[in-house]
Amino acid sequence: MSRTVRASTTQTRDKLIRAAEEIFARDGVDGGQMRDIVRSAGQSNPSAVQYHFGSRRGLLDAVMALHHERTDSVLTGLVKTSRGSAVEPAVEGVEGLDGQEAVRALVLAQAEELGTERGRRRLCVAAQLSHESGIRSRVPHPELRGSVHWDVIQRMDDVLPDGLAEPLRRERLDLALTLISAALADRARRSLAGVEHLTGDQIFLAELVSMTTALLRATPPAA
Template identity: 40%
Template sequence: MPKDASATRDALLHAGAHLFAAHGIDAARTRDIVTLAGQGNDSAVTYHFGSRAGLLDAVLHAGITRMEPARAAALPRLHPRDLPAITAAIVHPTADELRTEHGRDFLRITAQLAGRAGIRDRHLPPLLRGTALQRQLELLQDACRATHPEPLALERVQHFIAFLTAALADRATRTAQHQPPALDHHAYTADLTAMLTAALQTPAPAHLPNHPPPHTVEPSPRGGAVR
């Protein structure tokens, strides 16, 4: 790619990330993205990314790629049943995105997409396939399945993603607004990891759909009820 074209692409990437974060992935206007990137033609997004959706994918891919080295380095040290270590290995590289403006924009975008993680139906987004993050999430699911029924394990991992992304997006927003944090980065990340680990390890509720309560009323052969 020519140097000027590469610079234009990077400018659009950063402008898109900033406005998707600030205004929402659906509300941010393509014209504003192009203007912020210093371009004069709305077709610049189509030329460099194929579409507005392609620009969003590129922003997400850039964020995932930034975290991959740390995630890949942690994988060999993770035991399949060591839920605290797996949780920390997922949380820490994600929280480190708070250290840069581009990272904070990325976090505010991922919080908008947490419900599309595909954990419940076992269909991860294409951007995650083949990544170290995918493997970490698989290890997290395996660790939860070791102590909880399958539906509950998947539900908890989905909520884990939602809570993690929402918490980090909130801190990213507060940072962008120059609001002083209550905890420094190290303490915040450690506390967030501890909270998420505790939530995942909480014993299952006594009454689950596939574990009926002990006094469930069931029909008798004669149409009455037995307890």
């Protein structure tokens, strides 16, 4: 394949991904139509998605891969500097994080997507797929396998009350991820629509960390 053809293929894939971010955020991952994505990407071939991504799911995975890559990159930086100071060096890896620090790191990393229009759209898409993390089975989604993102999610387990049964531990972690994703997606949608927020970003994110931590720490239900 020539350099020109490779460049053209890359450009077309990027156009389709950008269009998919917009359509999936607006119409939903199930409601978004491939024909609308192809048209929005300026492609004349109706099979463009199949040609470049193999399927609708392949295109959706490509959108989510960008979200996971950005989150993982930000998390890597946050983990290394979360405890760094003049007297206490930065932690290398997630092992040095306690559970609440892990919650905070995950919220701040995903919140980085609020800073761009594409990021806000990806947050809207990601919230629809938060149940696919793999935490319910403790088997990470392929996109999360071996990532800092997955390791941080696992560290959130430390916030849970002692003695909580394993099924409830998994369910609470899944609920926590759903809360984070839903809250960030709602803020993203409001930003995309030009709606004024009730609070500034700093207060909103601090509140989201506190609420998520409280959910995880809640007293277990009576047997």
